[in-house]
Structures are given as C-alpha cells and as structure tokens.
Amino acid sequence: MVLLPREQLCSRGAAAWGGALLGTEMVNQLWQQQCDSFCSQNYPLYIRSVPTENELKFHYTVHTSLDVVDEKISAMGKALVDQRELYLGLLYPTEDYKVYGYVTNSKVKFVMVVDSSNTALRDNEIRSMFRKLHNSYTDIMCNPFYNPGDRIHSRAFDTMVNSMMMQVC
C-alpha cells in the first residue's frame, strides 16, 4: 500500500521516497503480493514481502506505482477531496502482477502488489485488505510512542500484515 502524501506535505522537499512500504509477496509463486505503505514524503514506512526472493523487484514496482498513485490523487483531489475514494483500485497492471493503491485522508499511501496469476483475489478482498491495513495503521498512530513518519515497527502491525498475506497466499 502506498500512501501518497499530499502536496503540502511534500513541500518538505524530501522528494525522496519516504513513505512506508508494505511489501508483501505471496510465498506461492503463483501469487505475488507486496504491500507497501508510504508516508507523505513518499518514503516507505513499512514494507513486507512474501516470498522474499525478488524482493527488490517488488520494491521497485511499488515505488514506480507511487507515480500512478500521485496521478490519481491529483486527478481526484482537485475536486472535493472528501469525496475522493480511499481505495484507488488497480493502479498498474502488468503481465506479471497487479498493483493496487489506497490512500488515507492523511495522505498515507498503501500499495499492494499482487501476482497476476492470483485470479481468486477479487477487488472486494483487496479492499478489505486495505481496510485492515488502514485500521492497523490507525492503531499505530494511537500509540503515543510512535512518531508519524517513523518506520513502523509495531508487532501487532506485523502480525496483521503477515496473517493477511498468508491468507491471500
């Protein structure tokens, strides 16, 4: 999941890839899923991959998809921001995998890369996964010891992501 930052938040100039990356790759080769969550500055806050081989490739995919997310955000955001849907849907389908995006109101982006061969993964499931991620992220934000923008080291979050990815696998 890639959470794209708002333009204003990007004003920091830290154009580098900030954002939290959640990369999850499915263990099963038929599945490839990667979840990334990016914060406003587009540097990864959390990234997890299930099967860890070719992880870099998924990281790259997630990062490149940030552009798509930005594009979608800007396109939608010009109008009523509130009406912008958090779930961005399929961002970037390739032959090997699909990339789904989700952005919260605080411009945290979640990017999920799923193996294209996983046809059983429907849109609703993706939505529910993003929802779970969003809920867990909100829980993390409630932790006073978590500074927004830090990398996410929450064990609860890890557990949730792992279970989610295992489930999809």
Added chain:
Amino acid sequence: MRGEARALPSAVSAVPQRSGSGGSAGRAGGRRGRARPEAGPAAAAGALRSRRGAHRAGTAPSPPQRGAAPGPRHTSRPTARPPGRPPAPRRRGARCPAERLYLRRPAMEQGPSGGSGPAAAAAGTGGLLLPLSETEQQRYSELFSRCCPPPEAAAGGSSVGELFRASQLPPDTLHQITEVCGAKRVGYFGPAQFYIALKLIAAAQSGFPVRIESIKNELPLPRFMALKNDTEVRYGTPAEFHGVKFQGPHGTLEKNSYKRADEGDKQEPKSPPMSPICSPPASPSTYQRIPLSYGYGKARSGLEQQHGAPYEVRHSTHQQDGPSSGNYGAKSALTCSTPNRSLSVEREQQDSNTQYSDDPWRITEEQRDYYINQFRSLQPDLNAFISGSVAKNFFTKSKLPIPELSHIWELSDVDCDGALTLPEFCAAFHLVVARKNGYQLPETLPETLLPEYLQAACLKPLRDCALFDSYSEPLPSTQQTRDFTRAEKSSAEEVPDNSALLQDGKKDDKQALKVSTTLKTIPKEFQHLTVKAAAQEPNALRARPRSRSYSSTSIEDAMKKGEEPPTPPPRPQKSHSRASSLDLNKIFQQNTQAVRSGWLPPPPPALPPRPSVSQTEQPSEVELHPQMNRPPSQAEENSSAKKEVVLAQPPSKPARRKLRTEAQGLETPELSPTINVTSSLPAVKPHLPVQKQSSKQKRAIQTAIRKNKEANAVLARLNSELQQQLKEVHKERIALETQLEQLRPVTVL
C-alpha cells in the same frame, strides 16, 4: 550433661537435616536452594559439631528454647563452626549462623574476611543452615555489600543502621535482632551477623518473634522501606515459609550456643525469644541510631521477590530520604497489613512460589496500589483516562527504550484509543516493571493483565481505598510480594525514580529531584483530562468506535451519510404494554434492532421501553412513544393484544403508535383502523368486536409490516455502514491531525 544428652539425640536426629545443610555448607555457597535436603560430607562433620554445639547449647539455653524443635537445630547450630575455622572462634561462631546462610549463595559476596570464613563456616555448619534462597542470598549479599564496602569485613554501622531502620521495625525489634544476630556481642556487623539480622528482620516483618529459630523458616525477604527507594527496598519475602517450621528454640539455642561459644553470652540471644522486649545492652553504637527512626509505616509488605534485584538491595541502604516513600503515601497503610500479609504469605508461600514462577504477569495488591497511586499522580480521577502524551512522558521516565515502550503500549492499550484507562495503565506499568526486571515482553497481553481482568481488581481498591481490603483480594500474597518486589523495583524506575535515583545515591539525586518535580507537574497538566463515568464505560465506548468494518470507502457512502443522518443506535427492546403475541415480539425485536429511520422521516429517539405496563397504561405508553411507525406491526400487535393481555414486554412502539394514532388520529391510515381497534384493546375483554375489524386490517397491516421490515433492514444496513464510515473518517482525521502536528514545526513554508 543433660544438655549434652539432649543434644546427642538431637544431634543424631539433626544429622539428616544437617547433612543437607552441611552438604550445602560444604559447597561453600556454590549451591543454591535449600541446604537441608542436601547431604554431604560436611554433614558428618556437622553432626560432630552439632553435638558439640548441642552440648554447649544445652548448657545454657533454657529448656523452652530447646523445646520447640530444637533438637536437630541445636545440633546443627553448633555445628556451624566451620571446619577450617580460623583462630577467631568467637567471631566465627557468631557468624556461623549467618555464614550458613551463605551456603546457598553462589558467590560469597561478603567481605573478604567473610568470604572464606563463611564458606568454611557454611561447610561446617550444616545444621543451622538458614535456608537462603537464591534471591535471599543475592539480596543479602547486595545489602551487605551496600552496607559494607567489600574490603571491610563488617558492615558499616551507620549504613546497617539505616538499613535496619528502613525495615520499619520497631526499635525494640531491631534491638532484639541486633542482639540475636550477635552483632552486639561481637561489636560489629560481620557478614554472619548481617545475614542473620536480615533474616531476623524478615522474620520480624513476617510476624515471627525475633529469634534465631525463626530464621530457620523460610522467610520472605526482609522488607526495607525505601527511605529513598520506594520499591527497591522491598525485598520480597520469598515464600520461603514452606512448612513454616518454627524452629523456634532451636534457632535461639543454636545462636545462643554460638554466641556462647564465643563468649558464653547466651543470655542475650535468648532474651529475645524469652522476652521480646530487651533493651539492647551494649549494642554497637551503630544500632543506637536504629531506635530513632522507626517512624516509617511499612510502606509495602511487598514480599516477594522473584528475582534478586540487585539494585534493590543496594539502594535500600542508601535510602536516606524519605521523600520517595512519600510517593507511597497510601502504602503506609500497608504496614498495617504487613503482618497479616506476612502471615498469609506464610500460608500461601507454597502457592505463591508456584505462582511466582508461573505467573509473573500477575499484579499483586501492592503493585496495584502503587500503580493506582501513580495513576492518581497523573490523573486524579481514577475513572478517567491518561492521554497518550502524558503516559508517554511518564513511561519514558522508566528509561526503557522507545521501541519497547511502544510495544508495551501496544500491548496495554487494548482498545487502541491512544489513552490509558486505569486497568490499561496498570497493565502498562506492570509490563514496564517486568521489563525493568528483566522479563521479556510478551507478544500478547497476558491474561492477567487484560483490562477486564484488572478492572475487577482495580475497582476494588479504588472503592475501598483501604489496603486492608487487599487481603480480600484473591491474589495470593506471595504473588503480590513477588510482583511487588518487581513492581517496587520497577516503580523505583518508573516513578521517576526519585527513589531509583536515590538508590544509586550518587548522581541520581538530581535526577530524582527532576523526576519528582516532573511527576508533580504531571498531575497539573492533566487536570483537564476528561472524566468518564467508569473505566468500563470508556472501554465499552471505545470498543465501539474500534469496530472498524468499513462497509465502503466510496463517495457514495459519504453522500449517503449526508443525506441520511444516522439514526440513533437501536434502543433496547421496547416492551409493549399490551401482551402481544410472541410473533409480534419477535417482529418488533427485529425491527427495533434495525434502523428505524426507514420509511418514515427520522423519528425522534424512542423512549425507553416500558417493561410491564398494565393495560390501563397502554394508552399513556403509546403516547409516550411517538415513534412507532409500524402500523403493520401495530396492527398485528393490536390484534394480538386484543387476544392477550399484555404484560410481557412486547415492543411497545407499535402498540404505542396505535394508541397514539388512536388518540391523535395521526399516522398512517392503516393505523387508524387498527388504532380504533387497539383503542379497544386496553379493555382486554372486549376483543371480539375488535377482532373482526382487526382481521381486515391485519392483512393490510401485515403487508405493510413486510414492506417496513425490508425498508428497515436496508436502512439498518445503510446506517451501520455509514456509522462505520464515520468512525473511519474520524480515525483518519486523528491520524492526519497527528501528522500535521508533527509537520508543523518543520514546515518551512
């Protein structure tokens, strides 16, 4: 002769015991655990010595002293003479009982002189081995090292005096202890005397008389009121009271024998057992200070300690200040409870031991009290929350690394609301305590730390505010002591450590001051914390928002939200005054649970149901519940009501509506006939004519009911979705605001 004769049989009997202790003694402190069961070569030597000792003991000690279980003890005691006793027999003898204590200690941390001596003595002692558990050994050694710099053989009188004062025993008791342990006699506090004294303090704190024999029992660790440290001083008394065997006279006798061996001053040790009040004769000058400051209420009867917290021991001796103890104001009440607790500890030691080892995550009463006091310092209202920032500042003082604190927060903030209720706070505090004491943080919150679990326990002391009530708590005291010691230790850390710093007694003083001031400021900061009715309520309330089942994140939902304000949560089942049929009840139950904003314009919130409304009250009920817009159900209800006297709790809405429409002539036209019909309902008896009319209307009403039900179901779904969406949006907003806050200072714009 008599004594000897007596001693001999006792010596024989003592052999097995002593063998155990002797064996352990032989280990020279290498072995921990109970020495008694261990047999060893030293046993034989010990037996011999015991005989000798018994002889000596027999001569002087009074029969009663010997009576209790003295035989073996006597013999064992005298055998305390280490085989390789150096040429200072008297000293050794005096130390023997204490030296025996060293048996278990893996490392003779006592002064160098005591090192070999005690070891040797321990080897020789056998009999009177005061069973020193590992924790005891650690603690005692720590205490001793604190009181006595290693190079010295004897503990500094002043430090020892302070330590003894910290035990909060009455001056007389301390004098007795001093006498019994032999320090008075020998004029200093050698390792043996020190250990014996510690053991006696533990015994005294546990309610046992100050006698040597009481040392034989497994006592909890002596508790020392942290003049400076709050928690650290408490040496939990490990539930060593397994089978409290009050060796009673043995101990004294043995001690006496020892002392006598040195100087034949057996009367002194005996005096305590004989008469608890003995003005200490020439006590060492150091002890003369002891009687001065026993004003401290025993802050905590924190007894158990599972782990020898080294810093506890060290700190205890340095506690000069009482301010830290001030933190535990409530604890003073604990002192009263201490004797009870020690007794209970005694009984429950067996259980507590197992509990200790099994459940370090159980909060003892003392710990809970401490946590509650800390909570109060942050938030006076115990039913309110501690906000995240406040808690963060507070727990940061514990000097745990932030990731660990973050994890602790994750574990303890069950409802993930960014604030801590009292149970959550207790759990978090307990986790910090445990972590400080070396326990690894669990991955999930232990059961005993769940807010629900803690709430029942927390609310009790809150209400009672009496420490004595803690005894009624189910938690075994042993656990309490154990956890308590841990808590104490951690609390010393937690509470900013005014105590902790004091414990170190070096640089921490400044920090302690800082911390204490910080703590004081905390309550002021959080005076504004909102008060919630009850801790449970907030949890419940928070639990609700937490249910994040976003039905959709689409704009549609937002639009829906705007168009249709969510109806209030379904009211509890309204009872219908009239006895409606069961079917009607079910129907109404379904309807009531669903969102009622269905096909009518959002009706005003329904009034609470009226459980058993008599028939006469039905009309009034109807009027009171204007919301009922279920003509079909009403019709059914009416029909059913006609047939039954409603005393049950059928949903009152339909009936009310009917009645109201009847009265007001409003509502749907369907209702009117039913209303008319229902108007007759109050009179249960005249059903027949009404029934005819209602039957016609029944069908119409039933169809309307069906339609309404469908609409209700749809609206209910919509409502739930909207509510979820709303919650989600709230959360996002919070997250966003938090991020904004973070970004604000950095914004360069």
